[in-house]
Amino acid sequence: MSSPDPTAGLRIDPCGPEDLGFLYALAATVTQRWYRLCRRGLPPPHEFEEALWQGVTCQFVTRSPDGTAIAVSSLHDLDLRNGIGWIDVVGDDDLHIDAVGPTTLHLLDHAFGNWPLRKLYATHLDLQPSPFSAAGVPFDVEARLREFAWHDGMYWDRVITAVRRTQWTEHQAASQAGRR
Amino acid sequence: MSILSGARTVVRPLSPEHYETLRRAELTPMLGTVRFGGATPSPADHVRSLWTGVLLQSTAHDPASDELQALLTCYDADLRNGHAWIAIQAGPTAIGNGIAFAGLALFVTDLFAEWRFRHLYAETSTSSFERFRSGEGQLFDVEGTLRDHHLRGSATSDKHLLRIRRDRWMESIGAIVARRRAALERQPRALPRPDHGT
Numbered sequence: 144m145s146s147p148d149p150t151a152g153l154r155i156d157p158c159g160p161e162d163l164g165f166l167y168a169l170a171a172t173v174t175q176r177w178y179r180l181c182r183r184g185l186p187p188p189h190e191f192e193e194a195l196w197q198g199v200t201c202q203f204v205t206r207s208p209d210g211t212a213i214a215v216s217s218l219h220d221l222d223l224r225n226g227i228g229w230i231d232v233v234g235d236d237d238l239h240i241d242a243v244g245p246t247t248l249h250l251l252d253h254a255f256g257n258w259p260l261r262k263l264y265a266t267h268l269d270l271q272p273s274p275f276s277a278a279g280v281p282f283d284v285e286a287r288l289r290e291f292a293w294h295d296g297m298y299w300d301r302v303i304t305a306v307r308r309t310q311w312t313e314h315q316a317a318s319q320a321g322r323r
Numbered sequence: 324m325s326i327l328s329g330a331r332t333v334v335r336p337l338s339p340e341h342y343e344t345l346r347r348a349e350l351t352p353m354l355g356t357v358r359f360g361g362a363t364p365s366p367a368d369h370v371r372s373l374w375t376g377v378l379l380q381s382t383a384h385d386p387a388s389d390e391l392q393a394l395l396t397c398y399d400a401d402l403r404n405g406h407a408w409i410a411i412q413a414g415p416t417a418i419g420n421g422i423a424f425a426g427l428a429l430f431v432t433d434l435f436a437e438w439r440f441r442h443l444y445a446e447t448s449t450s451s452f453e454r455f456r457s458g459e460g461q462l463f464d465v466e467g468t469l470r471d472h473h474l475r476g477s478a479t480s481d482k483h484l485l486r487i488r489r490d491r492w493m494e495s496i497g498a499i500v501a502r503r504r505a506a507l508e509r510q511p512r513a514l515p516r517p518d519h520g521t
Contacts, residue, residue, distance in 0.1 A: 224361075227472065292404045
């Protein structure tokens with residue numbers, strides 16, 4: 144399965160063993176931003192692969208047109224009884240900020256398309272703008288855990304955001320109408 | 324955590340002898356939807372779930388009968404950032420008698436006394452929240468509400484995320500607990516009767 148992105152020339156593939164080196168290097172670079180994996184700091188290499196897949200339903204790597212891995216996206220902690228799940232999109236934003244939007248859109252499409260989910264949550268530290276704002280999808284802020292994490296000499300809030308299936312459907316309809 | 328005792332409750336570290344009581348309590352219609360969503364885990368899976376991610380947990384007992392009233396858990400501790408999550412599961416007999424919440428007061432005070440937590444977080448459903456929401460702004464803050472988080476049949480309900488701040492807690496409840504403990508320790512205790520034999 145491989146879905147070329149017509150707008151950015153990106154390729155989004157299921158994550159495989161060949162991506163482990165890239166993912167560990169990425170985690171070391173963006174430790175504070177990859178909350179699911181690095182909530183207590185960067186795991187040691189021998190624990191990293193298991194942690195990478197813990198509770199994950201699907202996980203993708205986004206590649207630039209020349210095949211270089213530049214971002215990762217995950218759907219995890221699915222709770223099908225309540226119709227909810229969590230998503231991560233992590234990229235080396237300094238170099239590949241343009242990849243985060245298409246990666247997020249792909250993951251939302253994949254998640255809402257394949258599972259009966261009502262709502263998807265995402266969380267980020269308030270030291271950077273929500274990575275999902277780049278996708279243009281209306282995530283609502285539902286919680287702000289104040290002074291949650293220590294980084295760069297101060298405490299930062301942890302923000303929990305959510306997007307509902309209805310919002311996603313409306314966003315898709317509006318995007319399609321805009322393209323006509 | 325050692326044994327903590329107050330006038331209304333005794334709090335002890337969780338002991339294996341209570342596993343089956345807790346499993347059965349959690350599978351009652353009222354509580355069974357909280358953690359397992361109606362599923363009935365095996366005894367072995369239940370014990371694993373009891374200890375996953377747990378820093379410490381205790382049980383609160385009625386001081387008169389020693390009956391188990393509630394399970395108190397501290398989990399997902401993050402000492403780097405100075406916080407952890409707490410949970411309380413009270414059995415049907417504990418609702419309204421104050422033993423579970425008295426146990427929680429001892430438990431939280433001891434957590435702040437023994438660990439360098441700045442905050443303790445808890446999550447609760449709307450129906451449980453109604454029982455103690457009067458403490459909002461004094462004992463805890465509401466940091467957010469995950470709307471329509473739970474789904475049961477066609478009805479949805481919210482999940483609330485609460486924060487207990489160390490400074491505010493220790494100035495209020497922590498100070499009360501300390502005063503009551505000191506008063507209990509000052510009370511004269513009955514001397515053991517000499518055993519004269521028969």
